[in-house]
Structure formats: structure tokens, C-alpha cells
Amino acid sequence: MSAPEKATDHQAEIAARVKAIESIMIEKGLMTTEAVDRLAEIYENEVGPQLGAKVVARAWTDPEFKARLLENASTACAELGISGLQGEDMVAVEDTDDVHHVIVCTLCSCYPWPVLGLPPNWYKMPPYRAAMVKAPRKVLREEFGYDVPESVEIRVWDSSSELRYWVLPQRPAGTEDFTVEQLEALVTRDSMIGVGAPKAAA
Amino acid sequence: MSSGVHDLGGREGIGAINPTPAEPVWKAEWEKHAHALFPLAFRAGFFGLDQFRSGMEQMDPDEYLNTPYYEHWVHSVVHHGVRHGHFDADELDRRTQYYLENPDAPLPEGKDAEGELVAFIEGIVPVGAPAGRDTGKAAKFSIGDRVTVLSDAPEGHTRRARYIRGKTGVIDRAHGEMIYPDTAGNDRGESPEHVYTVRFTTEEIWGAEEGEPNGSITFDVWEPYIVPASK
Numbered sequence: 001m002s003a004p005e006k007a008t009d010h011q012a013e014i015a016a017r018v019k020a021i022e023s024i025m026i027e028k029g030l031m032t033t034e035a036v037d038r039l040a041e042i043y044e045n046e047v048g049p050q051l052g053a054k055v056v057a058r059a060w061t062d063p064e065f066k067a068r069l070l071e072n073a074s075t076a077c078a079e080l081g082i083s084g085l086q087g088e089d090m091v092a093v094e095d096t097d098d099v100h101h102v103i104v105c106t107l108c109s110c111y112p113w114p115v116l117g118l119p120p121n122w123y124k125m126p127p128y129r130a131a132m133v134k135a136p137r138k139v140l141r142e143e144f145g146y147d148v149p150e151s152v153e154i155r156v157w158d159s160s161s162e163l164r165y166w167v168l169p170q171r172p173a174g175t176e177d178f179t180v181e182q183l184e185a186l187v188t189r190d191s192m193i194g195v196g197a198p199k200a201a202a
Numbered sequence: 203m204s205s206g207v208h209d210l211g212g213r214e215g216i217g218a219i220n221p222t223p224a225e226p227v228w229k230a231e232w233e234k235h236a237h238a239l240f241p242l243a244f245r246a247g248f249f250g251l252d253q254f255r256s257g258m259e260q261m262d263p264d265e266y267l268n269t270p271y272y273e274h275w276v277h278s279v280v281h282h283g284v285r286h287g288h289f290d291a292d293e294l295d296r297r298t299q300y301y302l303e304n305p306d307a308p309l310p311e312g313k314d315a316e317g318e319l320v321a322f323i324e325g326i327v328p329v330g331a332p333a334g335r336d337t338g339k340a341a342k343f344s345i346g347d348r349v350t351v352l353s354d355a356p357e358g359h360t361r362r363a364r365y366i367r368g369k370t371g372v373i374d375r376a377h378g379e380m381i382y383p384d385t386a387g388n389d390r391g392e393s394p395e396h397v398y399t400v401r402f403t404t405e406e407i408w409g410a411e412e413g414e415p416n417g418s419i420t421f422d423v424w425e426p427y428i429v430p431a432s433k
Binding site: 010011012013014015016017018019020021022023024025026027028029030031032033034035036038039040042043044047083084085086087088089091106107108109114117118120121122124125126127128129130131133134135136137138139143144150151152153154155156157158159160161162163195 | 208209210211212213214216217218219220221222225227228229230231232234235236237238239241242243245246251255258267269270271273276279280283288289293294297298299300301302305309310311312313314317319320322323324326327328329330331332333334361363365375377380381397399401407408412414415416417418419420421422423424
């Protein structure tokens with residue numbers, strides 16, 4: 001059997017298994033398709049990296065908010081109505097000229113859902129989890145096309161507990177006159193994971 | 203488990219990362235349903251978060267490394283569901299076969315006229331399930347202390363990754379008490395312990411030759427994982 005056919009069979013098998021589980025849970029009153037759809041809607045349309053971008057742009061323009069964010073990211077984000085599941089205890093770490101941060105969960109797939117939404121597949125899969133703690137500079141350069149000079153320390157944050165780390169990237173040059181909304185548009189998901197830079201000022 | 207294939211930090215030869223600039227939240231319809239199993243099975247008492255992770259860690263290593271991500275979740279939900287008698291394994295197999303042969307067959311009618319399950323979802327997303335606890339126990343370590351991670355690891359679930367065992371670092375942050383995975387993940391209760399973030403140099407972890415220069419790794423440890431570093 002060719003590999004694509006095998007993969008299709010596997011998808012059909014797992015889809016049937018999930019449906020079997022769901023049918024039992026529905027009969028026991030533990031699940032409904034309405035609950036499934038509501039959760040999906042939240043993570044498709046409501047909770048995603050646009051929320052983290054709001055927090056970052058606010059921190060770039062409001063030094064007192066930034067201080068509160070670095071002191072306790074969960075309470076600072078809650079000021080903007082951003083909180084919840086898999087981000088009960090968030091820690092924002094600030095990039096500077098001397099230090100660049102990047103996050104990983106080597107033991108599973110921990111990720112700060114309230115500010116970034118659900119993680120991209122590559123973040124959860126074995127290659128990233130294995131390599132990022134071992135050779136972050138090489139991984140950033142070769143896999144993400146992101147060069148961090150040797151003079152800059154790379155700090156890798158492995159989320160082994162329920163603390164959820166994420167990166168406050170540096171504000172791009174040439175954005176002195178930008179509004180908060182314009183700044184938000186520069187903040188990318190990858191810049192808050194630490195595998196990319198924010199977009200440059202156009 | 204304490205040395206399973208899930209403990210991936212530093213492993214080599216398992217392929218390229220191939221990051222995507224953007225991708226759909228769910229790669230297939232079943233993933234959307236598998237994702238919802240996590241909060242709903244949690245609500246139904248199948249597992250706490252640590253037990254949920256422990257269930258994934260008990261997958262066959264080959265399957266763990268090579269199956270789509272959400273299949274790990276499905277595995278853990280079934281593992282705990284069968285263990286606690288929520289599912290009968292044979293019944294599950296029969297229904298799986300049925301839906302394999304009839305992929306468009308409808309699901310049963312829902313039994314939640316009051317909408318309690320939707321309300322649960324809408325309630326838990328913005329609040330979460332905090333792991334912080336306060337039993338009033340005094341912290342044994344402070345920021346700036348040099349500590350060494352114990353080199354052994356007990357049987358069962360733990361968050362003591364292999365690559366930090368026996369290594370020495372400096373406490374960077376202290377976070378108060380949190381649920382202890384080594385008890386909670388192994389059905390022995392929350393037993394909260396103080397949590398610290400420890401910073402290790404890349405050199406300490408990987409050696410002077412293999413470690414990249416000018417780097418560090420921070421890793422969260424629970425108090426029983428560490429002892430004061432010998433001078």
C-alpha cells in the first residue's frame with residue numbers, strides 16, 4: 001500500500017474512533033455537538049494571536065502597563081479582558097538588545113492559549129521539541145530563517161510546569177509615530193513564540 | 203512515565219521542523235471533536251491535567267512519534283475512560299467499526315436540554331483551571347540559590363526531563379506552591395509543592411563542545427526535584 005493511501009486509511013480510522021467515543025459520551029450526557037461547536041468557534045474566531053498582539057502593542061506604548069506585564073502577565077492581561085485556560089499563570093519575558101527569548105514544551109505541547117490561541121502543529125511535534133533546547137541558534141537560523149547574532153544571549157524557556165511563558169518582542173525601529181492599532185498589526189504569532197521578529201515598519 | 207519517548211529535549215535524528223507560516227486550527231473535522239474531548243472528559247472526571255499527560259505518555263513510542271497530534275489526546279481519553287469504567291473497550295471497538303463502515307451515520311441525539319455543557323465551555327475558557335495552591339508551607343529555596351536536579355527519577359509520571367537530571371543551575375524565579383505532577387499524575391493527589399524556575403547554561407546541559415555559546419535554558423522544577431548544589 002502506498003504511503004498516501006495508508007495515511008488516508010489512518011485518518012478514516014481515527015475519525016471513526018473519535019465518533020465512537022463521542023457517541024458514547026453523548027448518550028451518557030457528557031458531550032453534545034453544540035458544546036463541540038462552541039469550543040471550536042472560540043478557538044477559531046475569538047482566541048488567537050491577535051489578543052497577544054494587543055497586549056504587546058499596549059506594552060510598547062505604555063511603560064507602566066509593561067512593568068505590570070513583566071511583573072505578572074496574567075493579571076496585566078486580565079486588565080484587557082484576556083485570561084483563561086492554559087494561561088492561568090502566564091509569564092512574559094522581554095527581548096532586549098542583549099537577550100532573545102524563545103519558548104518550547106519539550107515534554108508535551110504547553111502553550112499560552114489566552115494570548116496565542118492553539119499552537120501550530122510544528123510547535124507540538126517531536127522535531128521542534130527535541131531540537132529547540134539543544135541548538136536554538138541553529139534551529140532559528142536554518143528552520144525559521146531568523147538570525148540571532150552570537151553577541152545576543154538566547155534563553156530557551158521550557159514550559160515544564162503550568163507557568164506559560166511567552167515573548168514580549170522588541171518594538172521595531174521607525175514606529176515612533178505609529179498608533180496602537182498600527183503597532184498591533186506588526187506583532188506576529190512567531191514573534192511571541194520567539195521564532196521570528198515582528199514585521200518591520202513599512 | 204519517567205523516561206518515555208515523549209521526553210524529547212535534546213533527542214537527535216527525528217526530522218525537520220518544517221514550520222508553516224499559517225495553517226487552519228483543525229487539520230480535519232475529527233480534530234475539532236478530539237479537542238473538545240479534553241475539557242468535557244475533564245468535566246466528567248476522567249482525569250486531571252497531569253493524569254491526562256500521563257495517559258499520552260503511555261502510548262506506544264512509535265505511535266507517539268508518528269501519529270497526528272490530537273490522536274495523543276484521543277489515546278489518553280480512552281485510556282482513562284476505560285480505566286474508570288466510562289467506556290467498555292469492546293463496545294468502543296464495535297462502534298468504531300460501525301462508523302468506519304458508515305462514516306456519515308449521525309451521532310445520537312444530545313441530552314442537554316438546559317445547555318449546561320455549552321455553559322461549562324463558556325465558563326472554563328476565560329477562567330481556566332488554576333494549578334496554584336497555598337498550603338502555607340515555607341519555601342526551602344530562594345532566587346539566586348544554586349541547586350542541582352536529582353539524577354534519578356521515580357516510576358510513573360514526572361516532569362523531571364532527562365536532560366536536566368543531575369545538572370546544576372541558579373534559581374531565577376519562585377512561584378509559590380502548585381499541584382505536584384509526580385503525585386497528581388499517578389493518582390496520588392495534589393500534594394502541592396513550591397515551584398521554581400531554574401536557569402542552566404547551555405554548556406552545563408550539553409557540554410562545552412556541543413552546547414551553543416551564549417545560551418541558557420530555563421526549566422521549572424518542583425521543590426522535591428532539587429537539592430542545594432555542592433560547592
